[in-house]
Amino acid sequence: MEQQLSGRQNTILKLVVQEYVRTGRAVGSKALTERYQLGVSSATVRNEMGELEYRDYLHHPYTSAGRVPTDHGYRYYVEYLLGDPYLPVSEQMMIRRQFRQVEMQIESWIKLAAAVLADACGNVSLVTPPRSRVERLRHFELISLREQVALLILVTQSGAVHESILHLTEPVEQSTLSALSRQLNTEVRDFRHTQIARAADAAAGLPALVLRQIAEALQSREQQSQSEIHHEGLDRALQQPEFSRGAGAQHLLELLRGGAILSALLPQLELMEDVQIFIGSENRSADLHGFGVVIASYGASDEITGYVGVLGPTRMPYGRSISMVRYLAQVLSDLLRGVYQAGPEAVR
Amino acid sequence: MEQQLSGRQNTILKLVVQEYVRTGRAVGSKALTERYQLGVSSATVRNEMGELEYRDYLHHPYTSAGRVPTDHGYRYYVEYLLGDPYLPVSEQMMIRRQFRQVEMQIESWIKLAAAVLADACGNVSLVTPPRSRVERLRHFELISLREQVALLILVTQSGAVHESILHLTEPVEQSTLSALSRQLNTEVRDFRHTQIARAADAAAGLPALVLRQIAEALQSREQQSQSEIHHEGLDRALQQPEFSRGAGAQHLLELLRGGAILSALLPQLELMEDVQIFIGSENRSADLHGFGVVIASYGASDEITGYVGVLGPTRMPYGRSISMVRYLAQVLSDLLRGVYQAGPEAVR
DNA sequence: GATTAGCACTCACGGGGCAAGAGTGCTAAT
DNA sequence: ATTAGCACTCTTGCCCCGTGAGTGCTAATC
Numbered sequence: 001m002e003q004q005l006s007g008r009q010n011t012i013l014k015l016v017v018q019e020y021v022r023t024g025r026a027v028g029s030k031a032l033t034e035r036y037q038l039g040v041s042s043a044t045v046r047n048e049m050g051e052l053e054y055r056d057y058l059h060h061p062y063t064s065a066g067r068v069p070t071d072h073g074y075r076y077y078v079e080y081l082l083g084d085p086y087l088p089v090s091e092q093m094m095i096r097r098q099f100r101q102v103e104m105q106i107e108s109w110i111k112l113a114a115a116v117l118a119d120a121c122g123n124v125s126l127v128t129p130p131r132s133r134v135e136r137l138r139h140f141e142l143i144s145l146r147e148q149v150a151l152l153i154l155v156t157q158s159g160a161v162h163e164s165i166l167h168l169t170e171p172v173e174q175s176t177l178s179a180l181s182r183q184l185n186t187e188v189r190d191f192r193h194t195q196i197a198r199a200a201d202a203a204a205g206l207p208a209l210v211l212r213q214i215a216e217a218l219q220s221r222e223q224q225s226q227s228e229i230h231h232e233g234l235d236r237a238l239q240q241p242e243f244s245r246g247a248g249a250q251h252l253l254e255l256l257r258g259g260a261i262l263s264a265l266l267p268q269l270e271l272m273e274d275v276q277i278f279i280g281s282e283n284r285s286a287d288l289h290g291f292g293v294v295i296a297s298y299g300a301s302d303e304i305t306g307y308v309g310v311l312g313p314t315r316m317p318y319g320r321s322i323s324m325v326r327y328l329a330q331v332l333s334d335l336l337r338g339v340y341q342a343g344p345e346a347v348r
Numbered sequence: 349m350e351q352q353l354s355g356r357q358n359t360i361l362k363l364v365v366q367e368y369v370r371t372g373r374a375v376g377s378k379a380l381t382e383r384y385q386l387g388v389s390s391a392t393v394r395n396e397m398g399e400l401e402y403r404d405y406l407h408h409p410y411t412s413a414g415r416v417p418t419d420h421g422y423r424y425y426v427e428y429l430l431g432d433p434y435l436p437v438s439e440q441m442m443i444r445r446q447f448r449q450v451e452m453q454i455e456s457w458i459k460l461a462a463a464v465l466a467d468a469c470g471n472v473s474l475v476t477p478p479r480s481r482v483e484r485l486r487h488f489e490l491i492s493l494r495e496q497v498a499l500l501i502l503v504t505q506s507g508a509v510h511e512s513i514l515h516l517t518e519p520v521e522q523s524t525l526s527a528l529s530r531q532l533n534t535e536v537r538d539f540r541h542t543q544i545a546r547a548a549d550a551a552a553g554l555p556a557l558v559l560r561q562i563a564e565a566l567q568s569r570e571q572q573s574q575s576e577i578h579h580e581g582l583d584r585a586l587q588q589p590e591f592s593r594g595a596g597a598q599h600l601l602e603l604l605r606g607g608a609i610l611s612a613l614l615p616q617l618e619l620m621e622d623v624q625i626f627i628g629s630e631n632r633s634a635d636l637h638g639f640g641v642v643i644a645s646y647g648a649s650d651e652i653t654g655y656v657g658v659l660g661p662t663r664m665p666y667g668r669s670i671s672m673v674r675y676l677a678q679v680l681s682d683l684l685r686g687v688y689q690a691g692p693e694a695v696r
Numbered sequence: 697g698a699t700t701a702g703c704a705c706t707c708a709c710g711g712g713g714c715a716a717g718a719g720t721g722c723t724a725a726t
Numbered sequence: 727a728t729t730a731g732c733a734c735t736c737t738t739g740c741c742c743c744g745t746g747a748g749t750g751c752t753a754a755t756c
Contacts, residue, residue: 028719041729046720064720064735103568104513143487143503149687153501153509155491161501163509165452165687220451234582235601244594246587253583339497339513376748389700394749412706412749 005052005076011038012048013057014081017069021315024241026066071280071314074292078277078318085323092327099331106130106159109335110230113308113328118233121321123240123312124256125232130299130306130336131225132158135218136190142166142177142210150177152213157190158304159340162217172206180207193218226266227259231311242290242313255287261311264288271297271305275326280314290314294321296329300336308332353400353424359386360396361405362429365417369663372589374414419628419662422640426625426666433671440675447679454478454507457683458578461656461676466581468672471588471660472604473580478647478654478684479573480506483566484538490514490525490558498525500561505538506652507688510565520554528555541566574614575607579659590638590661603635609659612636619645619653623674628662638662642669644677648684656680 005013015036019027029045032038038045049067052058057073069077087095095116102108110127117125140154148168155161184207188196193215200211234256243249255261264285269276278293294316295309308329310321353361363384367375377393380386386393397415400406405421417425435443443464450456458475465473488502496516503509532555536544541563548559582604591597603609612633617624626641642664643657656677658669 026719030719042719043721043729043731044727047728050721060720062736064718065737066719103564104515105511106513139489139491141487141489141501145507145687146689151503151507151509153489153503155499155501159493159499161499161509161511163453165454167452216451235598235605238597238601239594246592249586249597250583253586257583339493341494374748378748390748391700391702391750392698395699398750408749410707412747413708414748 009048009052010081012045013052013073013077016058016067017074017077020068021317024315026061026068028066071282074279074314082319085319087323087327095331109332113332114230114232117310117324117328118236120324121310121317122236123310123316124234124237126309126311127230128306129228130304132304134192135221136192137188137196137214137218139185140181140214142181144174144177147171154214154217156221160221162221164213164217166213180210184210227262229259229262231256237312240313242315265293269295275322277318292316294318294325296325298329298332300340304340357396357400358429360393361400361421361425364406364415365422365425368416369665372663374409374416376414419630422627422662430667433667435671435675443679457680461680462578462580465658465672465676466584469658469665469669470584471658471664472582472585474657474659475578476654477576478652480652482540483569484540485536485544485562485566487533488529488562490529492522492525495519502562502565504569508569510569512561512565514561528558532558575610577607577610579604585660588661590663613641617643623670625666640664642666642673644673646677646680648688652688
């Protein structure tokens with residue numbers, strides 16, 4: 001699709017989209033000429049609108065109401081009429097400041113990003129924690145809780161921490177556990193769950209028990225990375241007229257429950273630099289038709305990535321969402337790179 | 349308040365509550381006599397209802413509609429008409445089985461409990477993780493992520509795991525970090541954050557940095573324990589007629605956002621064995637008027653406790669909620685005791 | 697004295713009708 | 727190519743009113 005409309009058509013389409021996004025009601029030719037100085041009469045606008053409708057940029061809800069953008073119209077708007085929406089520097093500063101004030105902890109960053117994003121866009125924000133497709137063991141620790149129960153804590157190469165409870169077949173001292181973990185740590189370091197499972201099969205007794213649980217934890221970690229998602233701003237989103245009535249609200253809630261949205265979204269996402277936008281029926285999953293998604297991946301490297309995005313009705317503020325999502329992805333990436341990747345000062 | 353109604357009044361009040369909870373619509377004398385074999389005419393029921401209304405057990409929404417229980421009426425119902433609602437053994441088995449299938453991990457237990465509870469009661473379930481009012485350090489670990497960045501993982505006496513990122517002032521080897529943690533661990537074991545902060549002041553350089561961050565983490569842990577809450581079942585709850593229209597839904601969502609509900613709820617909770625019930629205006633916080641809360645504390649000891657409960661409109665199934673909450677509190681306590689507390693086999 | 701049948705009355709609820717308002721499409725004039 | 731004018735359409739909000747469920751009261755009955 002190229003930019004294929006006349007200057008005046010561009011202006012009108014742009015105004016229709018903006019007005020409709022703002023008010024939520026179909027916008028008519030008269031209202032448009034009254035509110036903005038277009039220099040032409042409503043009849044002319046009407047003719048142009050007719051053309052835009054014929055070309056599937058606009059749509060008539062019913063015979064005589066105003067116009068509403070089609071998915072195609074939104075797409076054209078996003079592509080050609082939006083310009084490059086970068087976030088004003090003042091807002092960038094505000095956001096950076098908030099991140100500086102929060103604890104040095106990935107979870108806190110995610111929560112903050114979700115809160116900021118939802119607040120700025122008035123819709124549901126989505127943030128997944130940065131995860132690696134392949135998890136390798138970096139280090140684990142065994143801490144005795146009581147005679148036959150120990151806490152297993154493991155850290156993966158990607159820096160994720162996982163804890164689980166280990167039931168022992170017989171009482172074991174903390175010193176024994178420490179010695180065991182010191183020894184095993186050197187043996188299975190950097191292993192994937194499959195390799196550790198194999199090592200467990202080769203071992204017996206306590207070491208086998210421990211290794212098996214580590215393998216399980218690593219595996220569940222890899223699987224879970226496809227289903228964990230944090231969202232915020234449901235309250236704001238449910239105020240949107242699209243969701244205030246029963247059916248729409250229900251649809252949104254189902255999408256958000258248990259990470260159902262991730263399985264709908266993931267197949268269509270590509271790992272790329274910039275923000276990705278899906279408008280209504282552009283979404284592969286039918287569950288997402290009627291929704292707009294603005295999403296970007298972030299991360300410290302190709303290995304460790306997460307997503308940050310906004311989910312709203314098709315009628316959502318794409319410009320603002322894009323600039324916010326883009327900037328937050330950048331902030332999160334910067335923070336992560338500060339943690340995981342050799343930065344400039346480490347290059348030397 | 350004693351049981352102060354006649355047998356027939358008891359029967360009628362009970363039926364009104366049950367019918368109203370079921371249908372959500374005010375229940376009239378005629379409908380009651382038609383649906384149930386009361387052995388008396390609707391006029392008699394009407395007279396009794398009038399008496400119940402005079403005594404503030406029932407309420408007239410408007411001049412001529414059916415009756416609706418007052419908060420006082422619900423209270424009487426819960427206190428005297430409910431019997432002892434224990435969960436059928438078959439359901440107990442079902443629930444236990446689900447807990448056996450899930451990972452050995454406190455977070456998984458909490459999520460499962462919330463899901464089961466919300467599903468069974470058709471309302472929002474609330475579960476807080478088990479936390480200790482006072483957190484002492486049990487063990488910490490330093491893991492080098494890159495030259496000047498390390499991951500700090502600490503485990504508290506109550507078994508909570510906390511991770512945060514530590515920025516170093518100069519490059520430090522993993523071996524150095526390991527040695528440092530081995531040494532410091534013995535020094536500050538079982539300390540509270542205040543004591544560790546003091547130790548940090550006495551130290552200098554890297555040890556001081558590490559200790560300070562540990563103190564911070566412990567402190568934030570103690571504070572956070574008052575605000576962390578997991579909830580489930582929003583979708584079901586929002587289908588309730590009380591919440592389907594704008595105002596009610598908004599109110600519920602605000603309550604649930606950012607753990608606002610905990611600050612409303614905590615002041616009125618007591619640490620006791622059994623389920624606590626708050627009906628409408630019985631709630632201390634005005635934000636909770638119009639809501640019903642059924643909640644219990646669970647835990648391995650007096651030190652380590654969390655809450656599990658149900659939040660719904662005043663018109664909620666108290667019987668079912670009570671039995672579910674009571675049983676889930678028991679299950680969670682059992683699981684926790686299995687982890688933390690010396691069990692019977694350790695007594696000898 | 698408690699219960700019930702009967703009756704007049706009340707009030708929410710839902711559907712039909714109606715006027716207002718916003719918008720369209722077409723035509724003819726500019 | 728643009729615009730003024732006009733007839734027409736269709737939603738929206740409102741009022742009105744019939745319906746039905748329910749009440750309170752009274753008088754008759756057990």
